[in-house]
Amino acid sequence: MASIAKISQPQAHDIILDVRHPDETEQNPLVWPGNKIICLPFFQIVKQIDELDRQQSYLLYCEKGIMSRLHADAMQKSGFEKIAVFIPELLPSTHPK
Numbered sequence: 001m002a003s004i005a006k007i008s009q010p011q012a013h014d015i016i017l018d019v020r021h022p023d024e025t026e027q028n029p030l031v032w033p034g035n036k037i038i039c040l041p042f043f044q045i046v047k048q049i050d051e052l053d054r055q056q057s058y059l060l061y062c063e064k065g066i067m068s069r070l071h072a073d074a075m076q077k078s079g080f081e082k083i084a085v086f087i088p089e090l091l092p093s094t095h096p097k
Helices: 022-027 043-051 066-077
Strands: 005-007 014-016 034-040 059-060 083-086
Touching: 005 022, 043 066, 066 083
Parallel strands: 005 083, 014 034, 014 059, 059 083
Antiparallel strands: none
């Protein structure tokens, strides 16, 4: 596998691809103000990869980082250059007030 960056703070132009199973996203939705989030389950990525802009910057997210790392590598091999794994240090919904 090629080296895939890990990002904890996305830039405003980054799109976050939530690759978790739909049951997981329904039970624990990812909320990250300021970034577009697309729920694209890992089992749909291959089918929908050609619908994604290869010039766009994508951060792949899953609970443990394993599926996001695997699919980030596959996307990179498919010509996506701006790919990283999103590993938030602290989700905004859990920030102390």
